[in-house]
Amino acid sequence: MSEAKLTKTRLRAGVWEGVLSGAADQPELEVLLLGAPIAGVSVVSIPERAGDWAVRVPIPADALSEGVQTFLICDCGTGAQLGQFTIITGVAMENDIRAEMDLMRAELDMLKRAFRRHCLETAG
Structure with missing residues (x-):
């Protein structure tokens, strides 16, 4: 089968x-x-x-x-x-792996923006 x-x-x-x-x-x-x-x-x-x-x-x-x-x-x-x-x-959604992944994505996007801003400010 x-x-x-x-x-x-x-x-x-x-x-x-x-x-x-x-x-x-x-x-x-x-x-x-x-x-x-x-x-x-x-x-x-x-x-x-x-x-x-x-x-x-x-x-x-x-x-x-x-x-x-x-x-x-x-x-x-x-x-x-x-x-x-x-x-x-x-199980509350804040303990769900899908919610954790969504939170991690949002935090990564925030970190990328901050890093790009830092690179622009310190360049040249």
């Missing part, structure tokens, strides 16, 4: 949904959180779309705890990772 591609369609009402394309036979998927499998994963063929499968992953309430939780979607037969999704809960 190496040619299979998993595409997220939505996350709604506590269920992650996606489409797995390119699998001729019914795939057997496993979703892991911290190395433990998530129960209730379903893979159903999509009518009139040969080789496409609707994937649904219910997110257990006990998986929603403070911090970052990454779910790995794997092929049970090969062990290959087909995709992943991450849920961030209870």
